[in-house]
Amino acid sequence: MSFPWAQEYKPQGTVSKWVDERLPLPRLVYNAVGAGYPVPRNLNYFWNFGVLAGVALVIQIVTGIVLAMHYYASVDGAFNSVEHIMRDVNSGWFVRYAHMNGASFFFIVVYIHIFRGLFYGSYKAPREMIWLLGVTIFLLMMATAFMGYVLPWGQMSFWGAQVITGFFSAIPLVGEPLRQLLLGGFAPDQAALNRFFSLHYLLPFVIAGVIILHIWALHIPGSSNPTGVSVKSEQDTVPFHPYYTAKDGFGLGIFLIFFVAVTFFAPNMLGHPDNYIPANPLSTPAHIVPEWYFLPFYAILKAFTVDFGIPFTGIILIPAKLMGVLAMFGSILLLFFLPWLDTSPVRSGHYRPLFRKFFWYGLIPCIVILTYCGGKPPYTQWVVLSQIAAAYYFAHFLIILPIVSRIERPLPLPNSITEAVTGKPLPAAA
């Protein structure tokens, strides 16, 4: 793996030599995120977000472990135990607000990380496996975040759990029994809360494991770069340490400034007031909405309003609800096939004039619209907008992208990364 010019780990002292011969863990770290990992010299700030996502996971695990020391997974006690943390545990308010907003910031950096991959074609050969593992991490994150949101047992916790587990009841024949099996009852209750807590504690460590695979897979071909041109010589790269450790240190500072500003000065900005009302199975909130990071998918779910059937016979093959659920999961699962849908050999969107137009004027606005509409009540204007945006979302990945890859004439690529950096400037992004 890696490049022939990668620096080799040379243990200096007796102890390091002794350790290296028996368990070369320092060597592994050196080759993974130290001077032994050559990285393209031209990475821009979008390449900071992988490290930031790792930091966000560590923040979540550390704060989460402390919260679990004081939290009480019981339908009668969960809500009050969270308030006990907020009021009586030393600095508990900080740990809880950091965990609550940490989830949002984890999604923010991961969304930017995914955006980077989509625009710069990081999912293309030879990096398909990194992409597949990344989408897996994203799915695990969504499951973890959903179950974490249920734990405080507020109104949105309870009704969110009701709605999300309700998706399973859309499955024909086995749906309702399956839902009851997953919940351990007819509605979210003690059994569901206990297993959600158990899984919410487990999944972050599964995520950490898949992240190790994600980074391992990354170190086979090495990092991509904004030009998408493969590394050709030693000149094209710099050692990860100190070059990118320094740059990531700066990026981390900026990230933490935003994180701290929200956590300390507007901690409830990204939350929903209804979750400060204890769960009440007898009173449905006026609008059940998920956390902001699920809104685009929630909008896709709600955008399917007609049943699929045989015209004029009244026979329904796929009811609208089931189709919404399928489409919502499909909207993420289709990302698994992206490396084989986008067949253009050019990776970077910089050199793909047609791709770039559909990306900036089609995909990105549609995702913004879906996020906005997902949080709105089902009034005509929001339904219409999300139907248009969702239709484009599916068409973009499944129809437009394969066609664009075939008919597009890419711009000339620089001969090497070094030439791109030192010679002629990159063409400006649209």
Add this chain to the structure above:
Amino acid sequence: MVRLIAFLVGLFFSGMLLLGLGDTVITAIKEPAVPSVEAEFHEEPLPVTFAHDGPLGKYDRGQLQRGLKVYSEVCAACHSLKLVAFRDFAALGYSEEQVKALAKAWKTEVPSINPETGEPATRPAIPADKIPSPFANEVAARAANNNALPPDLSLITKAREGGPAYVYSLLLGYRDQAGYKNEDGKELLKEFPEAATPAGLHFNPWFANLNIAMAAPIVSDDQVTYDDGTKATKAQMAEDVSAFLTWAAEPKMENRKSAGWAALGFLLVFTVLAWMSYKTIWADKKH
């Protein structure tokens, strides 16, 4: 093969969405949505400012003490404050002795047992107790309130859109429904004759569905006599109790803000140093 299947799946999902779009538009034209009375007449919270607003804001201790007085003399008759303990009142500027006296003099006593017979009994509160609830349970609360349940107020400013401004507006928002017009000059009962407030409810355009079970709690000036000589106007009492309830929901707000400034200061220095080392390390590399 992957691309062919993807094409068909894409065609199916996008096609169904466009069919749905047509259906939505046709339905909207055939049966245009009727504006609801809530959409037309529900009011946004009134503008009100507090000492604790903003990243530098701190609670006004005098105001919190006045707010506690309004809570204990007006709200506490029906609304519990289960998450707040008497000992927490030390943060309002009361001494240990004053907290003890406040607990002892509280109108509702704490449920207990008779130490001799084991029979249910009550005892005066001590600082370690949470504020005792006015009703023993939900059934008792509903029975005394025309089947409505007065919500616990411990988190009310965090549990409602608008927070303290919502509480303030709601307290002052009771109106006479007959002849009530909104800012656009529309008269409610002319536009929506069926929306007349049912018996036992009270018209309040700041409440989500415009009709609230709670009767106006703040009815006249000087309903509460303030110890610090502040004139107890209706607006003053509403403002004070909203500030007090903000404190009840967020007792650690001042710690949070001051810790936030310290963290920001540290991070600013850290980030500047990180930026300088980044620039130094990369000085010889064009990138």
